[in-house]
Amino acid sequence: MLSAIAVMALGALVLGAALGYASIRFKVEGDPLVDKIDACLPQTQCGQCGFAGCHPYAEAIAKGEADINQCPPGGEEGIRRLADLLGREFKPLSADHGVEKPKAVALIDEQTCIGCTLCIQACPVDAIVGAAKQMHTVVESLCTGCELCLPPCPVECISMEPIAEDIATWKWKYPVTAIRPAAATPLHPSPAQAA
Amino acid sequence: MGIFSFKGGVKPASHKAESTALPIGEAPLAARYVVPLHQSIGGTPRPCVAVGDAVLRGQRIGEADGWISAAVHAPTSGTVVAIEDAPMPHPSGLPALAVVIEADGCDAWIERQPADPAALGPDGVRAYLQQSGVVGLGGAVFPSHAKLSAGKAGALDELVINGAECEPYITCDDLLMRERAEGIVAGTALFRDLLKPKRVLIGIEDNKPEAIAAMQAAVAKAGEDFAVVAVPTRYPTGGAKELIRVLTGKEVPAAQRSTDQGVQCFNVATAYTAWRAVAFGEPVTSRLVTVTGNVGSARNWDVRIGTPIAEVMALAAPNPDTDGVVMGGPMMGVMLPDTAAPVVKATNCLIAHSPALFPPKPAEMPCIRCGECARACPHQLQPFELYWWSRAKNFGKAQEYALFDCIECGCCNFVCPSHIPLVSYFRFAKSEIWAREKEKAAAEAAKTRFEFKQLRDEREKAEKAERLAKAAARQAEKTAPAATASERPAPAAPGADVTTSATVAAPSPAADGNGDAEAAKKAAIAAALERARAQRASAVPRNTDGLSPARQAEIAAIDARRESATPATAPTPVASAAPAPVPADATTDEEAAKKAAIAAAMARARAQRAAAKPRNTDNLTPAQQAAVAAIDQRRESTGLASPAGATGTAAAPLSTDPHAAPASSPPAADADRTSTP
């Protein structure tokens, strides 16, 4: 009994000392993982993930406080990237946080705009130009399609326009194979779609 | 002259005899020409004619847009009836901007003036070729003038002229060499004079003995020392890199330009058109097109650019079972979704497709990793690995296996026993990767802007708090009444401080009252000077300096618009960089002085920039500039933009390649207005 306790106590002391020394010797600060995660996010800053932007979400993922499937703008592709980075299993987008939509940009109806500047303040990426009491315009190439400018507009003059394909943005499609992959699960239209 | 060889390659049946029986024919004039503006790699030319304008053959209708871009010309005389989106000879079937010309039947040329290369000088010749619309006719349609300057490696060792024409069915270069060899040699001499290579090599596949003989004769006649080399017939010897390898033994990697290895390669037709342009003043308005395949009479035609493809096909009397038209050869060509699309500079061959001629492909089987494709690949890639990863959409892996070294020659596809459309998978993977890269760059940019905005918001908040605190302090201490003046004297736009504030400049001339610290004094002087200049620059200073350049530009445009629309509003508000003339407060704090100095310096810099270029669009990326310009144009068309906005501004380049979009220069009028108080 006593010898057991003595032996274990001795061990605990030695190991404790080693760990204590190491914790001071190998102290590290910062977390490069967050930046890597952040780089996988679309930077739309829309907050659909439940965080105040992409970086906070990245921090939450790194800390293990958020799952990897909460960013609708990133879509499946983004989740795959995260799963790959973090060595986790892919999982479909969490329905609580929204659905993946085709990319769109905001369009301000310039006839209706009253120049209240509220959308300018709302846009996280400075994509709206204009000054007070003047009509505002969205710089298409800067707009990330986050839709944050929609709610503040008092006259509801902002709408989302899906981006149309042209020759420059056209992509070669996935070749249709003669041997078809296993029969896909039948499409059940959701009630909302059907309505 | 050693002939080298490249690994891989295939030998499909050549089918060239069908279309070489007849000499080159002159295609009859069409009634209507659709001339796409984007016909070469790089920027999209801007239209420089208007609807209703009368044009002559060879008249420039599209202005080169940047260095990697070439002008576009009217193929015949007539009237511009539309500038609109029209169907393109492109696999997508999507339309693009084109100038539609109704021919008047006279086919009158503009005044053609030969150029004198000696007088123009090398740079002049390059510019001349660009203006003449000379682009690579070998398939890549890369603006030739851009390829005509020496690369990093200094002087060129070899100039290679590509007469290989390795793809089955195509014979336009063959016929060109047979019938117009002298022009090709003269064009080659022109290139030689520009590039000064040590040797000039003309490579022709040995299945074209007539062309070789004709070229040899022409070279001898011209007294040049060009070597006409017969190269073994094997697809894709005509690929620039393969031909360079065969003729010089040099391998040009994908990540390099051939000039870095001291070689440059041009197609024979390119040399010919360059010579026509220089020696006769004829811009590129037509090209040779082989019309063959499932047709009654296969032949090469000299076809005007812009001729509807259906009309060209009709010349060859396609057989009734024709079920499509392939533009290009059977190995690399594309099936055209719409034969109303016009002939463009890249159209070297039109093949009538029929199931008898090109049997439908057997069903795709799984890859058995037999390695046939790897043995056939002229770039020694592992197509089945590329396929494996492209199919699985693991693009990172595909790139690891050098996806972007693939030239899409189709050799692998040709030999695959499983009939896998390998090239389609590679194209899919490549375009996905490009799209993703674009997205990533956009995300990165969005992130920077977001962070900048956050920083600004924070700073604003902090400054506001500070200001409030100071104001409170001042109130309490009851200091000099001068100091209690309003923070912003008569802002022109009352709402402006909501969106942005002059926070940077706010504490500007802080320390001008006391002289204890030298820095403070200097800063004060600078700030005072600054203020003076700013006041000079604009009668009513507005606090727009905290704005991003993009937004400043926008405001300027909007202001201009307002001005023209409602002249009764406030006197000419202009984007400027005036620091808010916040009165000096009594603090003698050194820190404040330093801050003030910095702020003043920044303000000064900004003001200078603003003075020089009121539309502060210079630090936008070309793409963003293009976007801004596009917005301008939209407004213009809805009648909202000011005349000032319209002057000088080019019409919107509906860019197809955002990266090569033009840098729209700021209208001079604005600049003038800003600098005159």
Place this chain on the structure above:
Amino acid sequence: MSHYLFVVVGAVLVNNVVLVKILGLCPFMGVSKKLETALGMGAATTFVLTVATGASYIIDHFLLLPFGLEYLRTLSFIVTIAAIVQLTEMAIQKSSPVLHQTLGIYLPLITTNCAVLGVPLLNVTNRHDFVESLLFGAGSAVGFSLVLILFAGIRERIEGADVPAYFKGTAIAMVTAGLMSLAFMGFSGLDRYQ
């Protein structure tokens, strides 16, 4: 001398910890999705396992056996291992943050890698002497890393395969591990001269 060779060959191939002894499977399944991480995990485990076998031999022979405290083996071994792992983790975090990130949650999991406790215990059951213990430990670790890396290579490849839906992911990985284990059965008998 040659029997040391057989100890090593036996540990690496014939009685491979993962495929034959069935130890250390959680990291084997968990960290084999990418080759890079497998390499890192292999290196980390090799280090920890080798050190752990040495340390536990010393503890067993100089602390436990003299006092008749064999029943404290599990406790003392695991505590030692946990400490070694933590030290390794700190060292890696300092020296190679990238590696630390890619290994993610798996570094601490070395503590709960059965192989790391199992090999010292096997050393005790097999009555290995110090050199044999070390060789057995290192051999097992190399065997672990070897199959982990090979497995990662194959998993990367079958990632692109058209695996039936229900078998995608872990299920097919298990089957693959089974076939690997089957292949390793070919080595059986190679250590019989031991």
Place this chain on the structure above:
Amino acid sequence: MHGPQPPMPGTTPPAPAGVIGAAAMARCTALILFVFVIVFTGLLAGAYRLTRPAIEASAREEKMRLINEVLPPGSYDNDLLADALALPATPELGLPDGGQVLRARKQGRPAALVLEAVAPDGYAGAIRLVLAVGADGRLLGVRVTQHKETPGLGDYIDPNKDKNKAHPWIGQFAGLSLADVPASGWRVKKDGGRFDSVAGATVTPRAVVKAVKKALDFAAARGEALYAVSAKEQP
């Protein structure tokens, strides 16, 4: 409990405080760890004390179970486990590292020897055996204690794996003695001996038969001496 410390903005210079805090914290946690170690080790030691008698008993029982398989329980009356002899390296039994001999006595007279033996040339390595040899030189029983023979092929030497439950292969040895079987008979039938084997797997039985024969030879040669040594004085 573990509520977060209220932040004190502006007052504490952060870095040094962190270091001092860490050191103090480290001491504190080390102490807690130490206490845990002591407490749990104590618990464990207690548990060990409680279970030790039971463990020893079952270990003994296990050993006796094996012995009883080769040696009928009624055939001796001494405490076998106490009457053990440690053997030095004994090549005759294939024991390079030595082994153990148990001596069964009935009414003080030698009854049987329980020997360990190793057949080194099994198909897949050594096969460990336990055999009981009566004082009359007769085999009382043989059991395989450890082997690596191919499952499903060579493992029929283990009665638990032998498909023939009624007459396990290993049962052939019971009752035989050197006197009954001539030297040439100590082979498998395929080689002209008297022992059965399973077709396709004769390497294993050959090894076992050879080892058993050698063990009998050993018992015959050294039996007397082994019975004679007292448990205290080792040969």
Place this chain on the structure above:
Amino acid sequence: MIRRDEFASIANNGLWKQNSSLVQILGMCPLLAVTTNATNGAMLSLATLLVMALSGAAVASLRHLIPHEIRIPVFILIVATLVTMVDLAFNAGLHGLYLVLGIFIPLIVTNCIVLARVEAFAAKNPPLHSALDGVFMGLGMLWTLSLLGGLRELIGAGTLLSGIELVIPGTHALRLLPEDYPGLLLASLPPGAFILLGCLIAWKNWMEARAARAKRPPLPHSPSSPAPAAAGPQG
């Protein structure tokens, strides 16, 4: 105490949703190594269950005393102590089984699922919940290990519950397949374990896919659909 829904969720997690063997892929070593028959699998699972329940309760009770930095060493200490106690108990009470399970009893310490549950659940929940979680995780393990073990011995030898005599003396294994069933030995060997487990995981995937398909929201024309209310003015 504990609410019904909490209980249900803990039970569902342990038995199915977060099943350690089929979903979390933790605790693989015992799962594959000792499941040569159902008995071994079940007994080792029971041992693990005991450890998990006790360690869950212990950690949950002590969680406020354990500083965050040294929680892992302390957890390990607690688990190792409990495992050693279980080990001692097996040694004393079920010596035969103890010998068969070998190092896999002490290896419960490193069974990833034990520490994972302690860390993920017990460190954040009250003792009763934690103990229950341990029990259900253990039960989840119990059924998977028994199933896998049963399948392996059935395919491998045609029997079920072999080795039961080590637990309940006097009983014996059931022979389910005919005596001349040749047995696919592979199933009893490590490769068979891996492949069968792969199939079990695929089976679970299939069950879940089926369940998900059954749970799909009914088609919009179905009157029971709750969705149309939210479908907007046009609906």
Place this chain on the structure above:
Amino acid sequence: MIDQPAPYLLKPASVTRVMAQVLLALVPGIAAYVWWFGPAILVQLAIASATALAAEAAMLGLRGKPVGPALADLSALVTAWLLALTLPPIVPWWLTVVAVLFAIVVAKHLYGGLGQNPFNPAMVGFAVVIVSYPALVSQWPGISGPDAFAAQLDAILGHRAGLDALTGATPLDHLKTALKLAEGNGSVAAVLADAGIYGPLGGRGWEWVGLGYLAGGLFLVARRIMTWHVPAAYLGAMAVLAGALWLFDGASFASPLFHLFSGGTLLGAFFIATDPVSGSTTPRGKLLFAAGAATLAYLIRVFGGYPDGVAFGVLLMNLCVPLIDMYTQPPIFGAKAMAELGRKEGR
């Protein structure tokens, strides 16, 4: 308007054609087999083929893929034939069925079918049965004319009573056991001279079967179905290793010729290690793969627990294929120039 991508020309080649030629190339070996060991092997080939086709069709059906084209590619038949040729011709029918099922269902279709399996299906099937039924899989028939057919058929149907008369050890197995039993005083030469199962090259009869495989293999190389790399490296490595040990101790190690012509060496070198799907694909990778497989086969057959190591050698090297392929990528066009560029910039 049809919608097909370029190229519009295709070489006339197909998977079916490739597989058919492989089957054809096996014929000489099979003929020799029948000549020496009787027609039982034909029965096994039939059982294996039927099982393979049925399993392939069932799996394709279950996975919702079109059955026709995949059955027509003949790859399942190649697997079945190779598997049957590696098993003793007198194994009970159900054993062949089990082996083929493992090959087609587990090793092939669980990975997505043709072209995607990392392990050689036929060898997986073989390994499964040799591990599970070592006794049955090591009973080979002795040389026998057609007259033994009835007895062989009986054995295939499961009546294995009179089997001992039919069977004899294979040369490899016999040599190994004989050397082991003789405990030092037996030499290879003595063993080979002693038993009547050895011929001038390898095993009697077996050497002719091997020559048949060799002929078929050379045909495949000539038809460019496969490249020379794998067979050359396989046979080369086997010969070098066997030769080295033979020179070192000719009494304990058989000659390289013996090793080349016994067991599955020639079948393995030309038909099994050459499986394009599970083998390495780069030229250097093929050399490495085959040399590795041959080395392992030799080590296992001489020192290991199994009579021959061809199957395990191939399976073990299958494990390494992704890594081998990754690190033996041939230099791509222009790689030299890039390397030079890198060097220049590095400086």
